[in-house]
Amino acid sequence: MSTQKNIALVAHDHMKPALLNWAEKHKQELAQHKLVGTGTTGGLVAEKLNLPVTRFKSGPLGGDQQIGALIAEQKLDLLVFFWDPLNPAPHDPDVKALLRLCSVWNVPVACSEATADLIITSTLFNDPDYQRFIPSY
DSSP states (O other), X not given: OOSSOEEEEEEOGGGHHHHHHHHHHTHHXXXXXXXXXXXXXXXXXXXXXXXXXXXXXXXXXXXXXXXXXXXXXXXXXXXXXXXXXXXXXTTHHHHHHHHHHHXXXXXXXXXXXXXHXXXXXXXXXXXXXXXXXXXXX
């Protein structure tokens, strides 16, 4: 696995401040990777970190599916998705589909700051010899 990863940064409205704080804390690490994000979140991350972020549509308008396509095409190495479990969203099925794809394709996903911290600071995260198992269906 390459040391430069493709990382998706996504957050529901109530969770955007938490994701931005997390991203700022890990700016030095994130700067070494290719970042993508959904609509507003991607723009906020790019502005906050002054780093390039490829932006897709807003999550409810198809951005979740665009990120899902990256997963299915094996073009995403990590999903950091601070979703709001206490506020149901109209696109909740899209969120569940995105998380399901991460499980199907064995893509690491962090839905909380603690998990995101553990993944991005793991010695395996930048180990070029680490091979993530990709299921064959």
